[in-house]
Amino acid sequence: MSGKRKPNKGDKKSQRKKEAEPEMSTSEDELFDRSTRGVQNGADEPSNGQLMQKLNDMTSLINTVLTRLEKVEIEHKVLETRVTQLEASAENVEVSLEEIKTQQGTCAEKKDIENLERQLDDLANRSRRNNVVIWGIPENSEDSSDCRAFISSFLEKHMKIEDANKIEVERAHRSPMGKLAQAQALPDNPRPIHVKFLRYIDRERVLQGAPKILKKNNYKGKSIFITDDVTQRIRNDRKKLIVLRNKLRKENKFALIPWSVPAYIIPGIRTDHSAVVINVPLQKEPCRGPGHWKFNNSYLNEDEYVNEMNNNLATWLDDSSISDPQIKWEWIKFKVRDTTIKYAKKKGLYKKDKVKELNNKLNVLEQSLANNPSDNILEEIQIVKNDLEELDSKIIDGVIVRSRIRWAEKR
Incomplete structure (x- = not known):
């Protein structure tokens, strides 16, 4: 006979049973499994010191769990308090919103009433x-x-x-x-x-x-x-x-402004309402110099200015008294500026006189229209207004150039 023992059927069954059994979880009952594993394997029972150590471990674990539970309870109470405060704040916000809506409605009604009163006053004054x-x-x-x-x-x-x-x-x-x-x-x-x-x-x-x-x-x-x-x-x-x-x-x-300040009424150009002009005597300001000069490009569209400048340029270029090119160039620029300023002053005086003349003519025509209405007078009034509007547009263009703005709305 050989020294090897043949496995019996009972050993095979027990081995299949062990393979079929699931492994036990060590996460939930770790302490219990460790304390009982030696007994199941046939080992000696643990000593009193080992049991006390295990009890101490379990006690500390329980204390840790209790401490965490207390913290969770405290945090839960804090959250409950905050939720209560948020609910109260939300209720206050809703009440405030309702009050604001009510106040807005009241303010809107007051504004409507004030606007109606102003409109009634305006109608009464117009009548x-x-x-x-x-x-x-x-x-x-x-x-x-x-x-x-x-x-x-x-x-x-x-x-x-x-x-x-x-x-x-x-x-x-x-x-x-x-x-x-x-x-x-x-x-x-x-x-x-x-x-x-x-x-x-x-x-x-x-x-x-x-x-x-x-x-x-x-x-x-x-x-x-x-x-x-x-x-x-x-x-x-x-x-x-x-x-x-x-x-x-x-x-x-x-x-x-006292009543003695001179005031006069001029007819409107782009509207049927007249304008009131008041010259207010303010405090005397210190005298200022000519300031910064800027060339008005709109003069280049005027034949009178272009012809005058071409004639002058030919004379300035033929002048042989200045031999240095740089000095001659600076002198020509000075003459261009001086001639342009004189031309601008002449045009400004002409525009002022023309506007004054047209306003006087328009006043006479409107008085004639009030006394003896006729279609001919209406046509003359419209012609005068068109001339005034054209002059006014030129004056506005000059203001735009002098102010050096980059963009202006055209009407």
């Missing part, structure tokens, strides 16, 4: 554009005549306006008063007279001549003032402005 208010005429000055006839006589005899008989008064009346106001009325405070003229030009003539004519020309010992007829809101704004003006004048901070 009174032919009206004036005469202040200071004593009560019962009209005698038996009606107020219209009295105003016509006042303009002709007292104010002595030229061609006053051609001024047509459409309506005239004193400010209405209630019975209580009439009983409390004082002779030194007469009611103003509201006058509506048929034509706006007549109203302007009366307003423009009133300051000079009535300044030292009292009527029945009373000072007379004539103002435009505006709404109460505009009057209140003007009163506030007067108070502010007086306060600033005392502090030497502000000076309102």
Whole structure:
């Protein structure tokens, strides 16, 4: 017999059983498996020291787990607190949004109301554009005549306006008063007279001549003032402005434009509205030099300038008194500049005179149109406006060049 033992069937079955059994996980019950592995393998039981060490390890592990759990609980409470605060903040934001929407709606309504009030004021003032208010005429000055006839006589005899008989008064009346106001009325405070003229030009003539004519020309010992007829809101704004003006004048901070400052009305070019021109005398500024000169390229499109410059260049180039080319080049540039400046001054004076002439002609035509409307006058007005617009465009082009801007919108 050989020394080798033949495996029996029982050994084969046990080996197949071991191969079929799954391996045990060491991650979950690691301590327990280590403590029992020696007993299953037939080893000796662990000593008390080993058991105590294992118990200590398990205790420290449990303590670590408990510490982590406590931290997790604390963090959870902190998160709950933050979530609660965020929810409260979100509710406050929603409430604030609702309040803002409500305030916006209220502000929008207020703005709409203010805009409507301004529009109503504007309509009321426009409906009174032919009206004036005469202040200071004593009560019962009209005698038996009606107020219209009295105003016509006042303009002709007292104010002595030229061609006053051609001024047509459409309506005239004193400010209405209630019975209580009439009983409390004082002779030194007469009611103003509201006058509506048929034509706006007549109203302007009366307003423009009133300051000079009535300044030292009292009527029945009373000072007379004539103002435009505006709404109460505009009057209140003007009163506030007067108070502010007086306060600033005392502090030497502000000076309102007085009525003595010359002002005149010129017709509009691109609109049917007239423009008011006021020359304000400001403080004297220190004298300045000619400043930086820049060539106006638009002159190159004018035949008069080009011909004059060509003739002068031929003369300058033929001049043999200067032999040095560099000096001659600098001298020619100087002459070009000097000639251009003289030409620009001549053109500027011509434009100013031409604009003044056309504005005067347009004023006469508009007055003629108001007195005797006709298609021929309208055509002449349009021709004059076209000429003014062409001159205005040239003036604007010169301003653009002098300002040295890179881009300008053309209209």
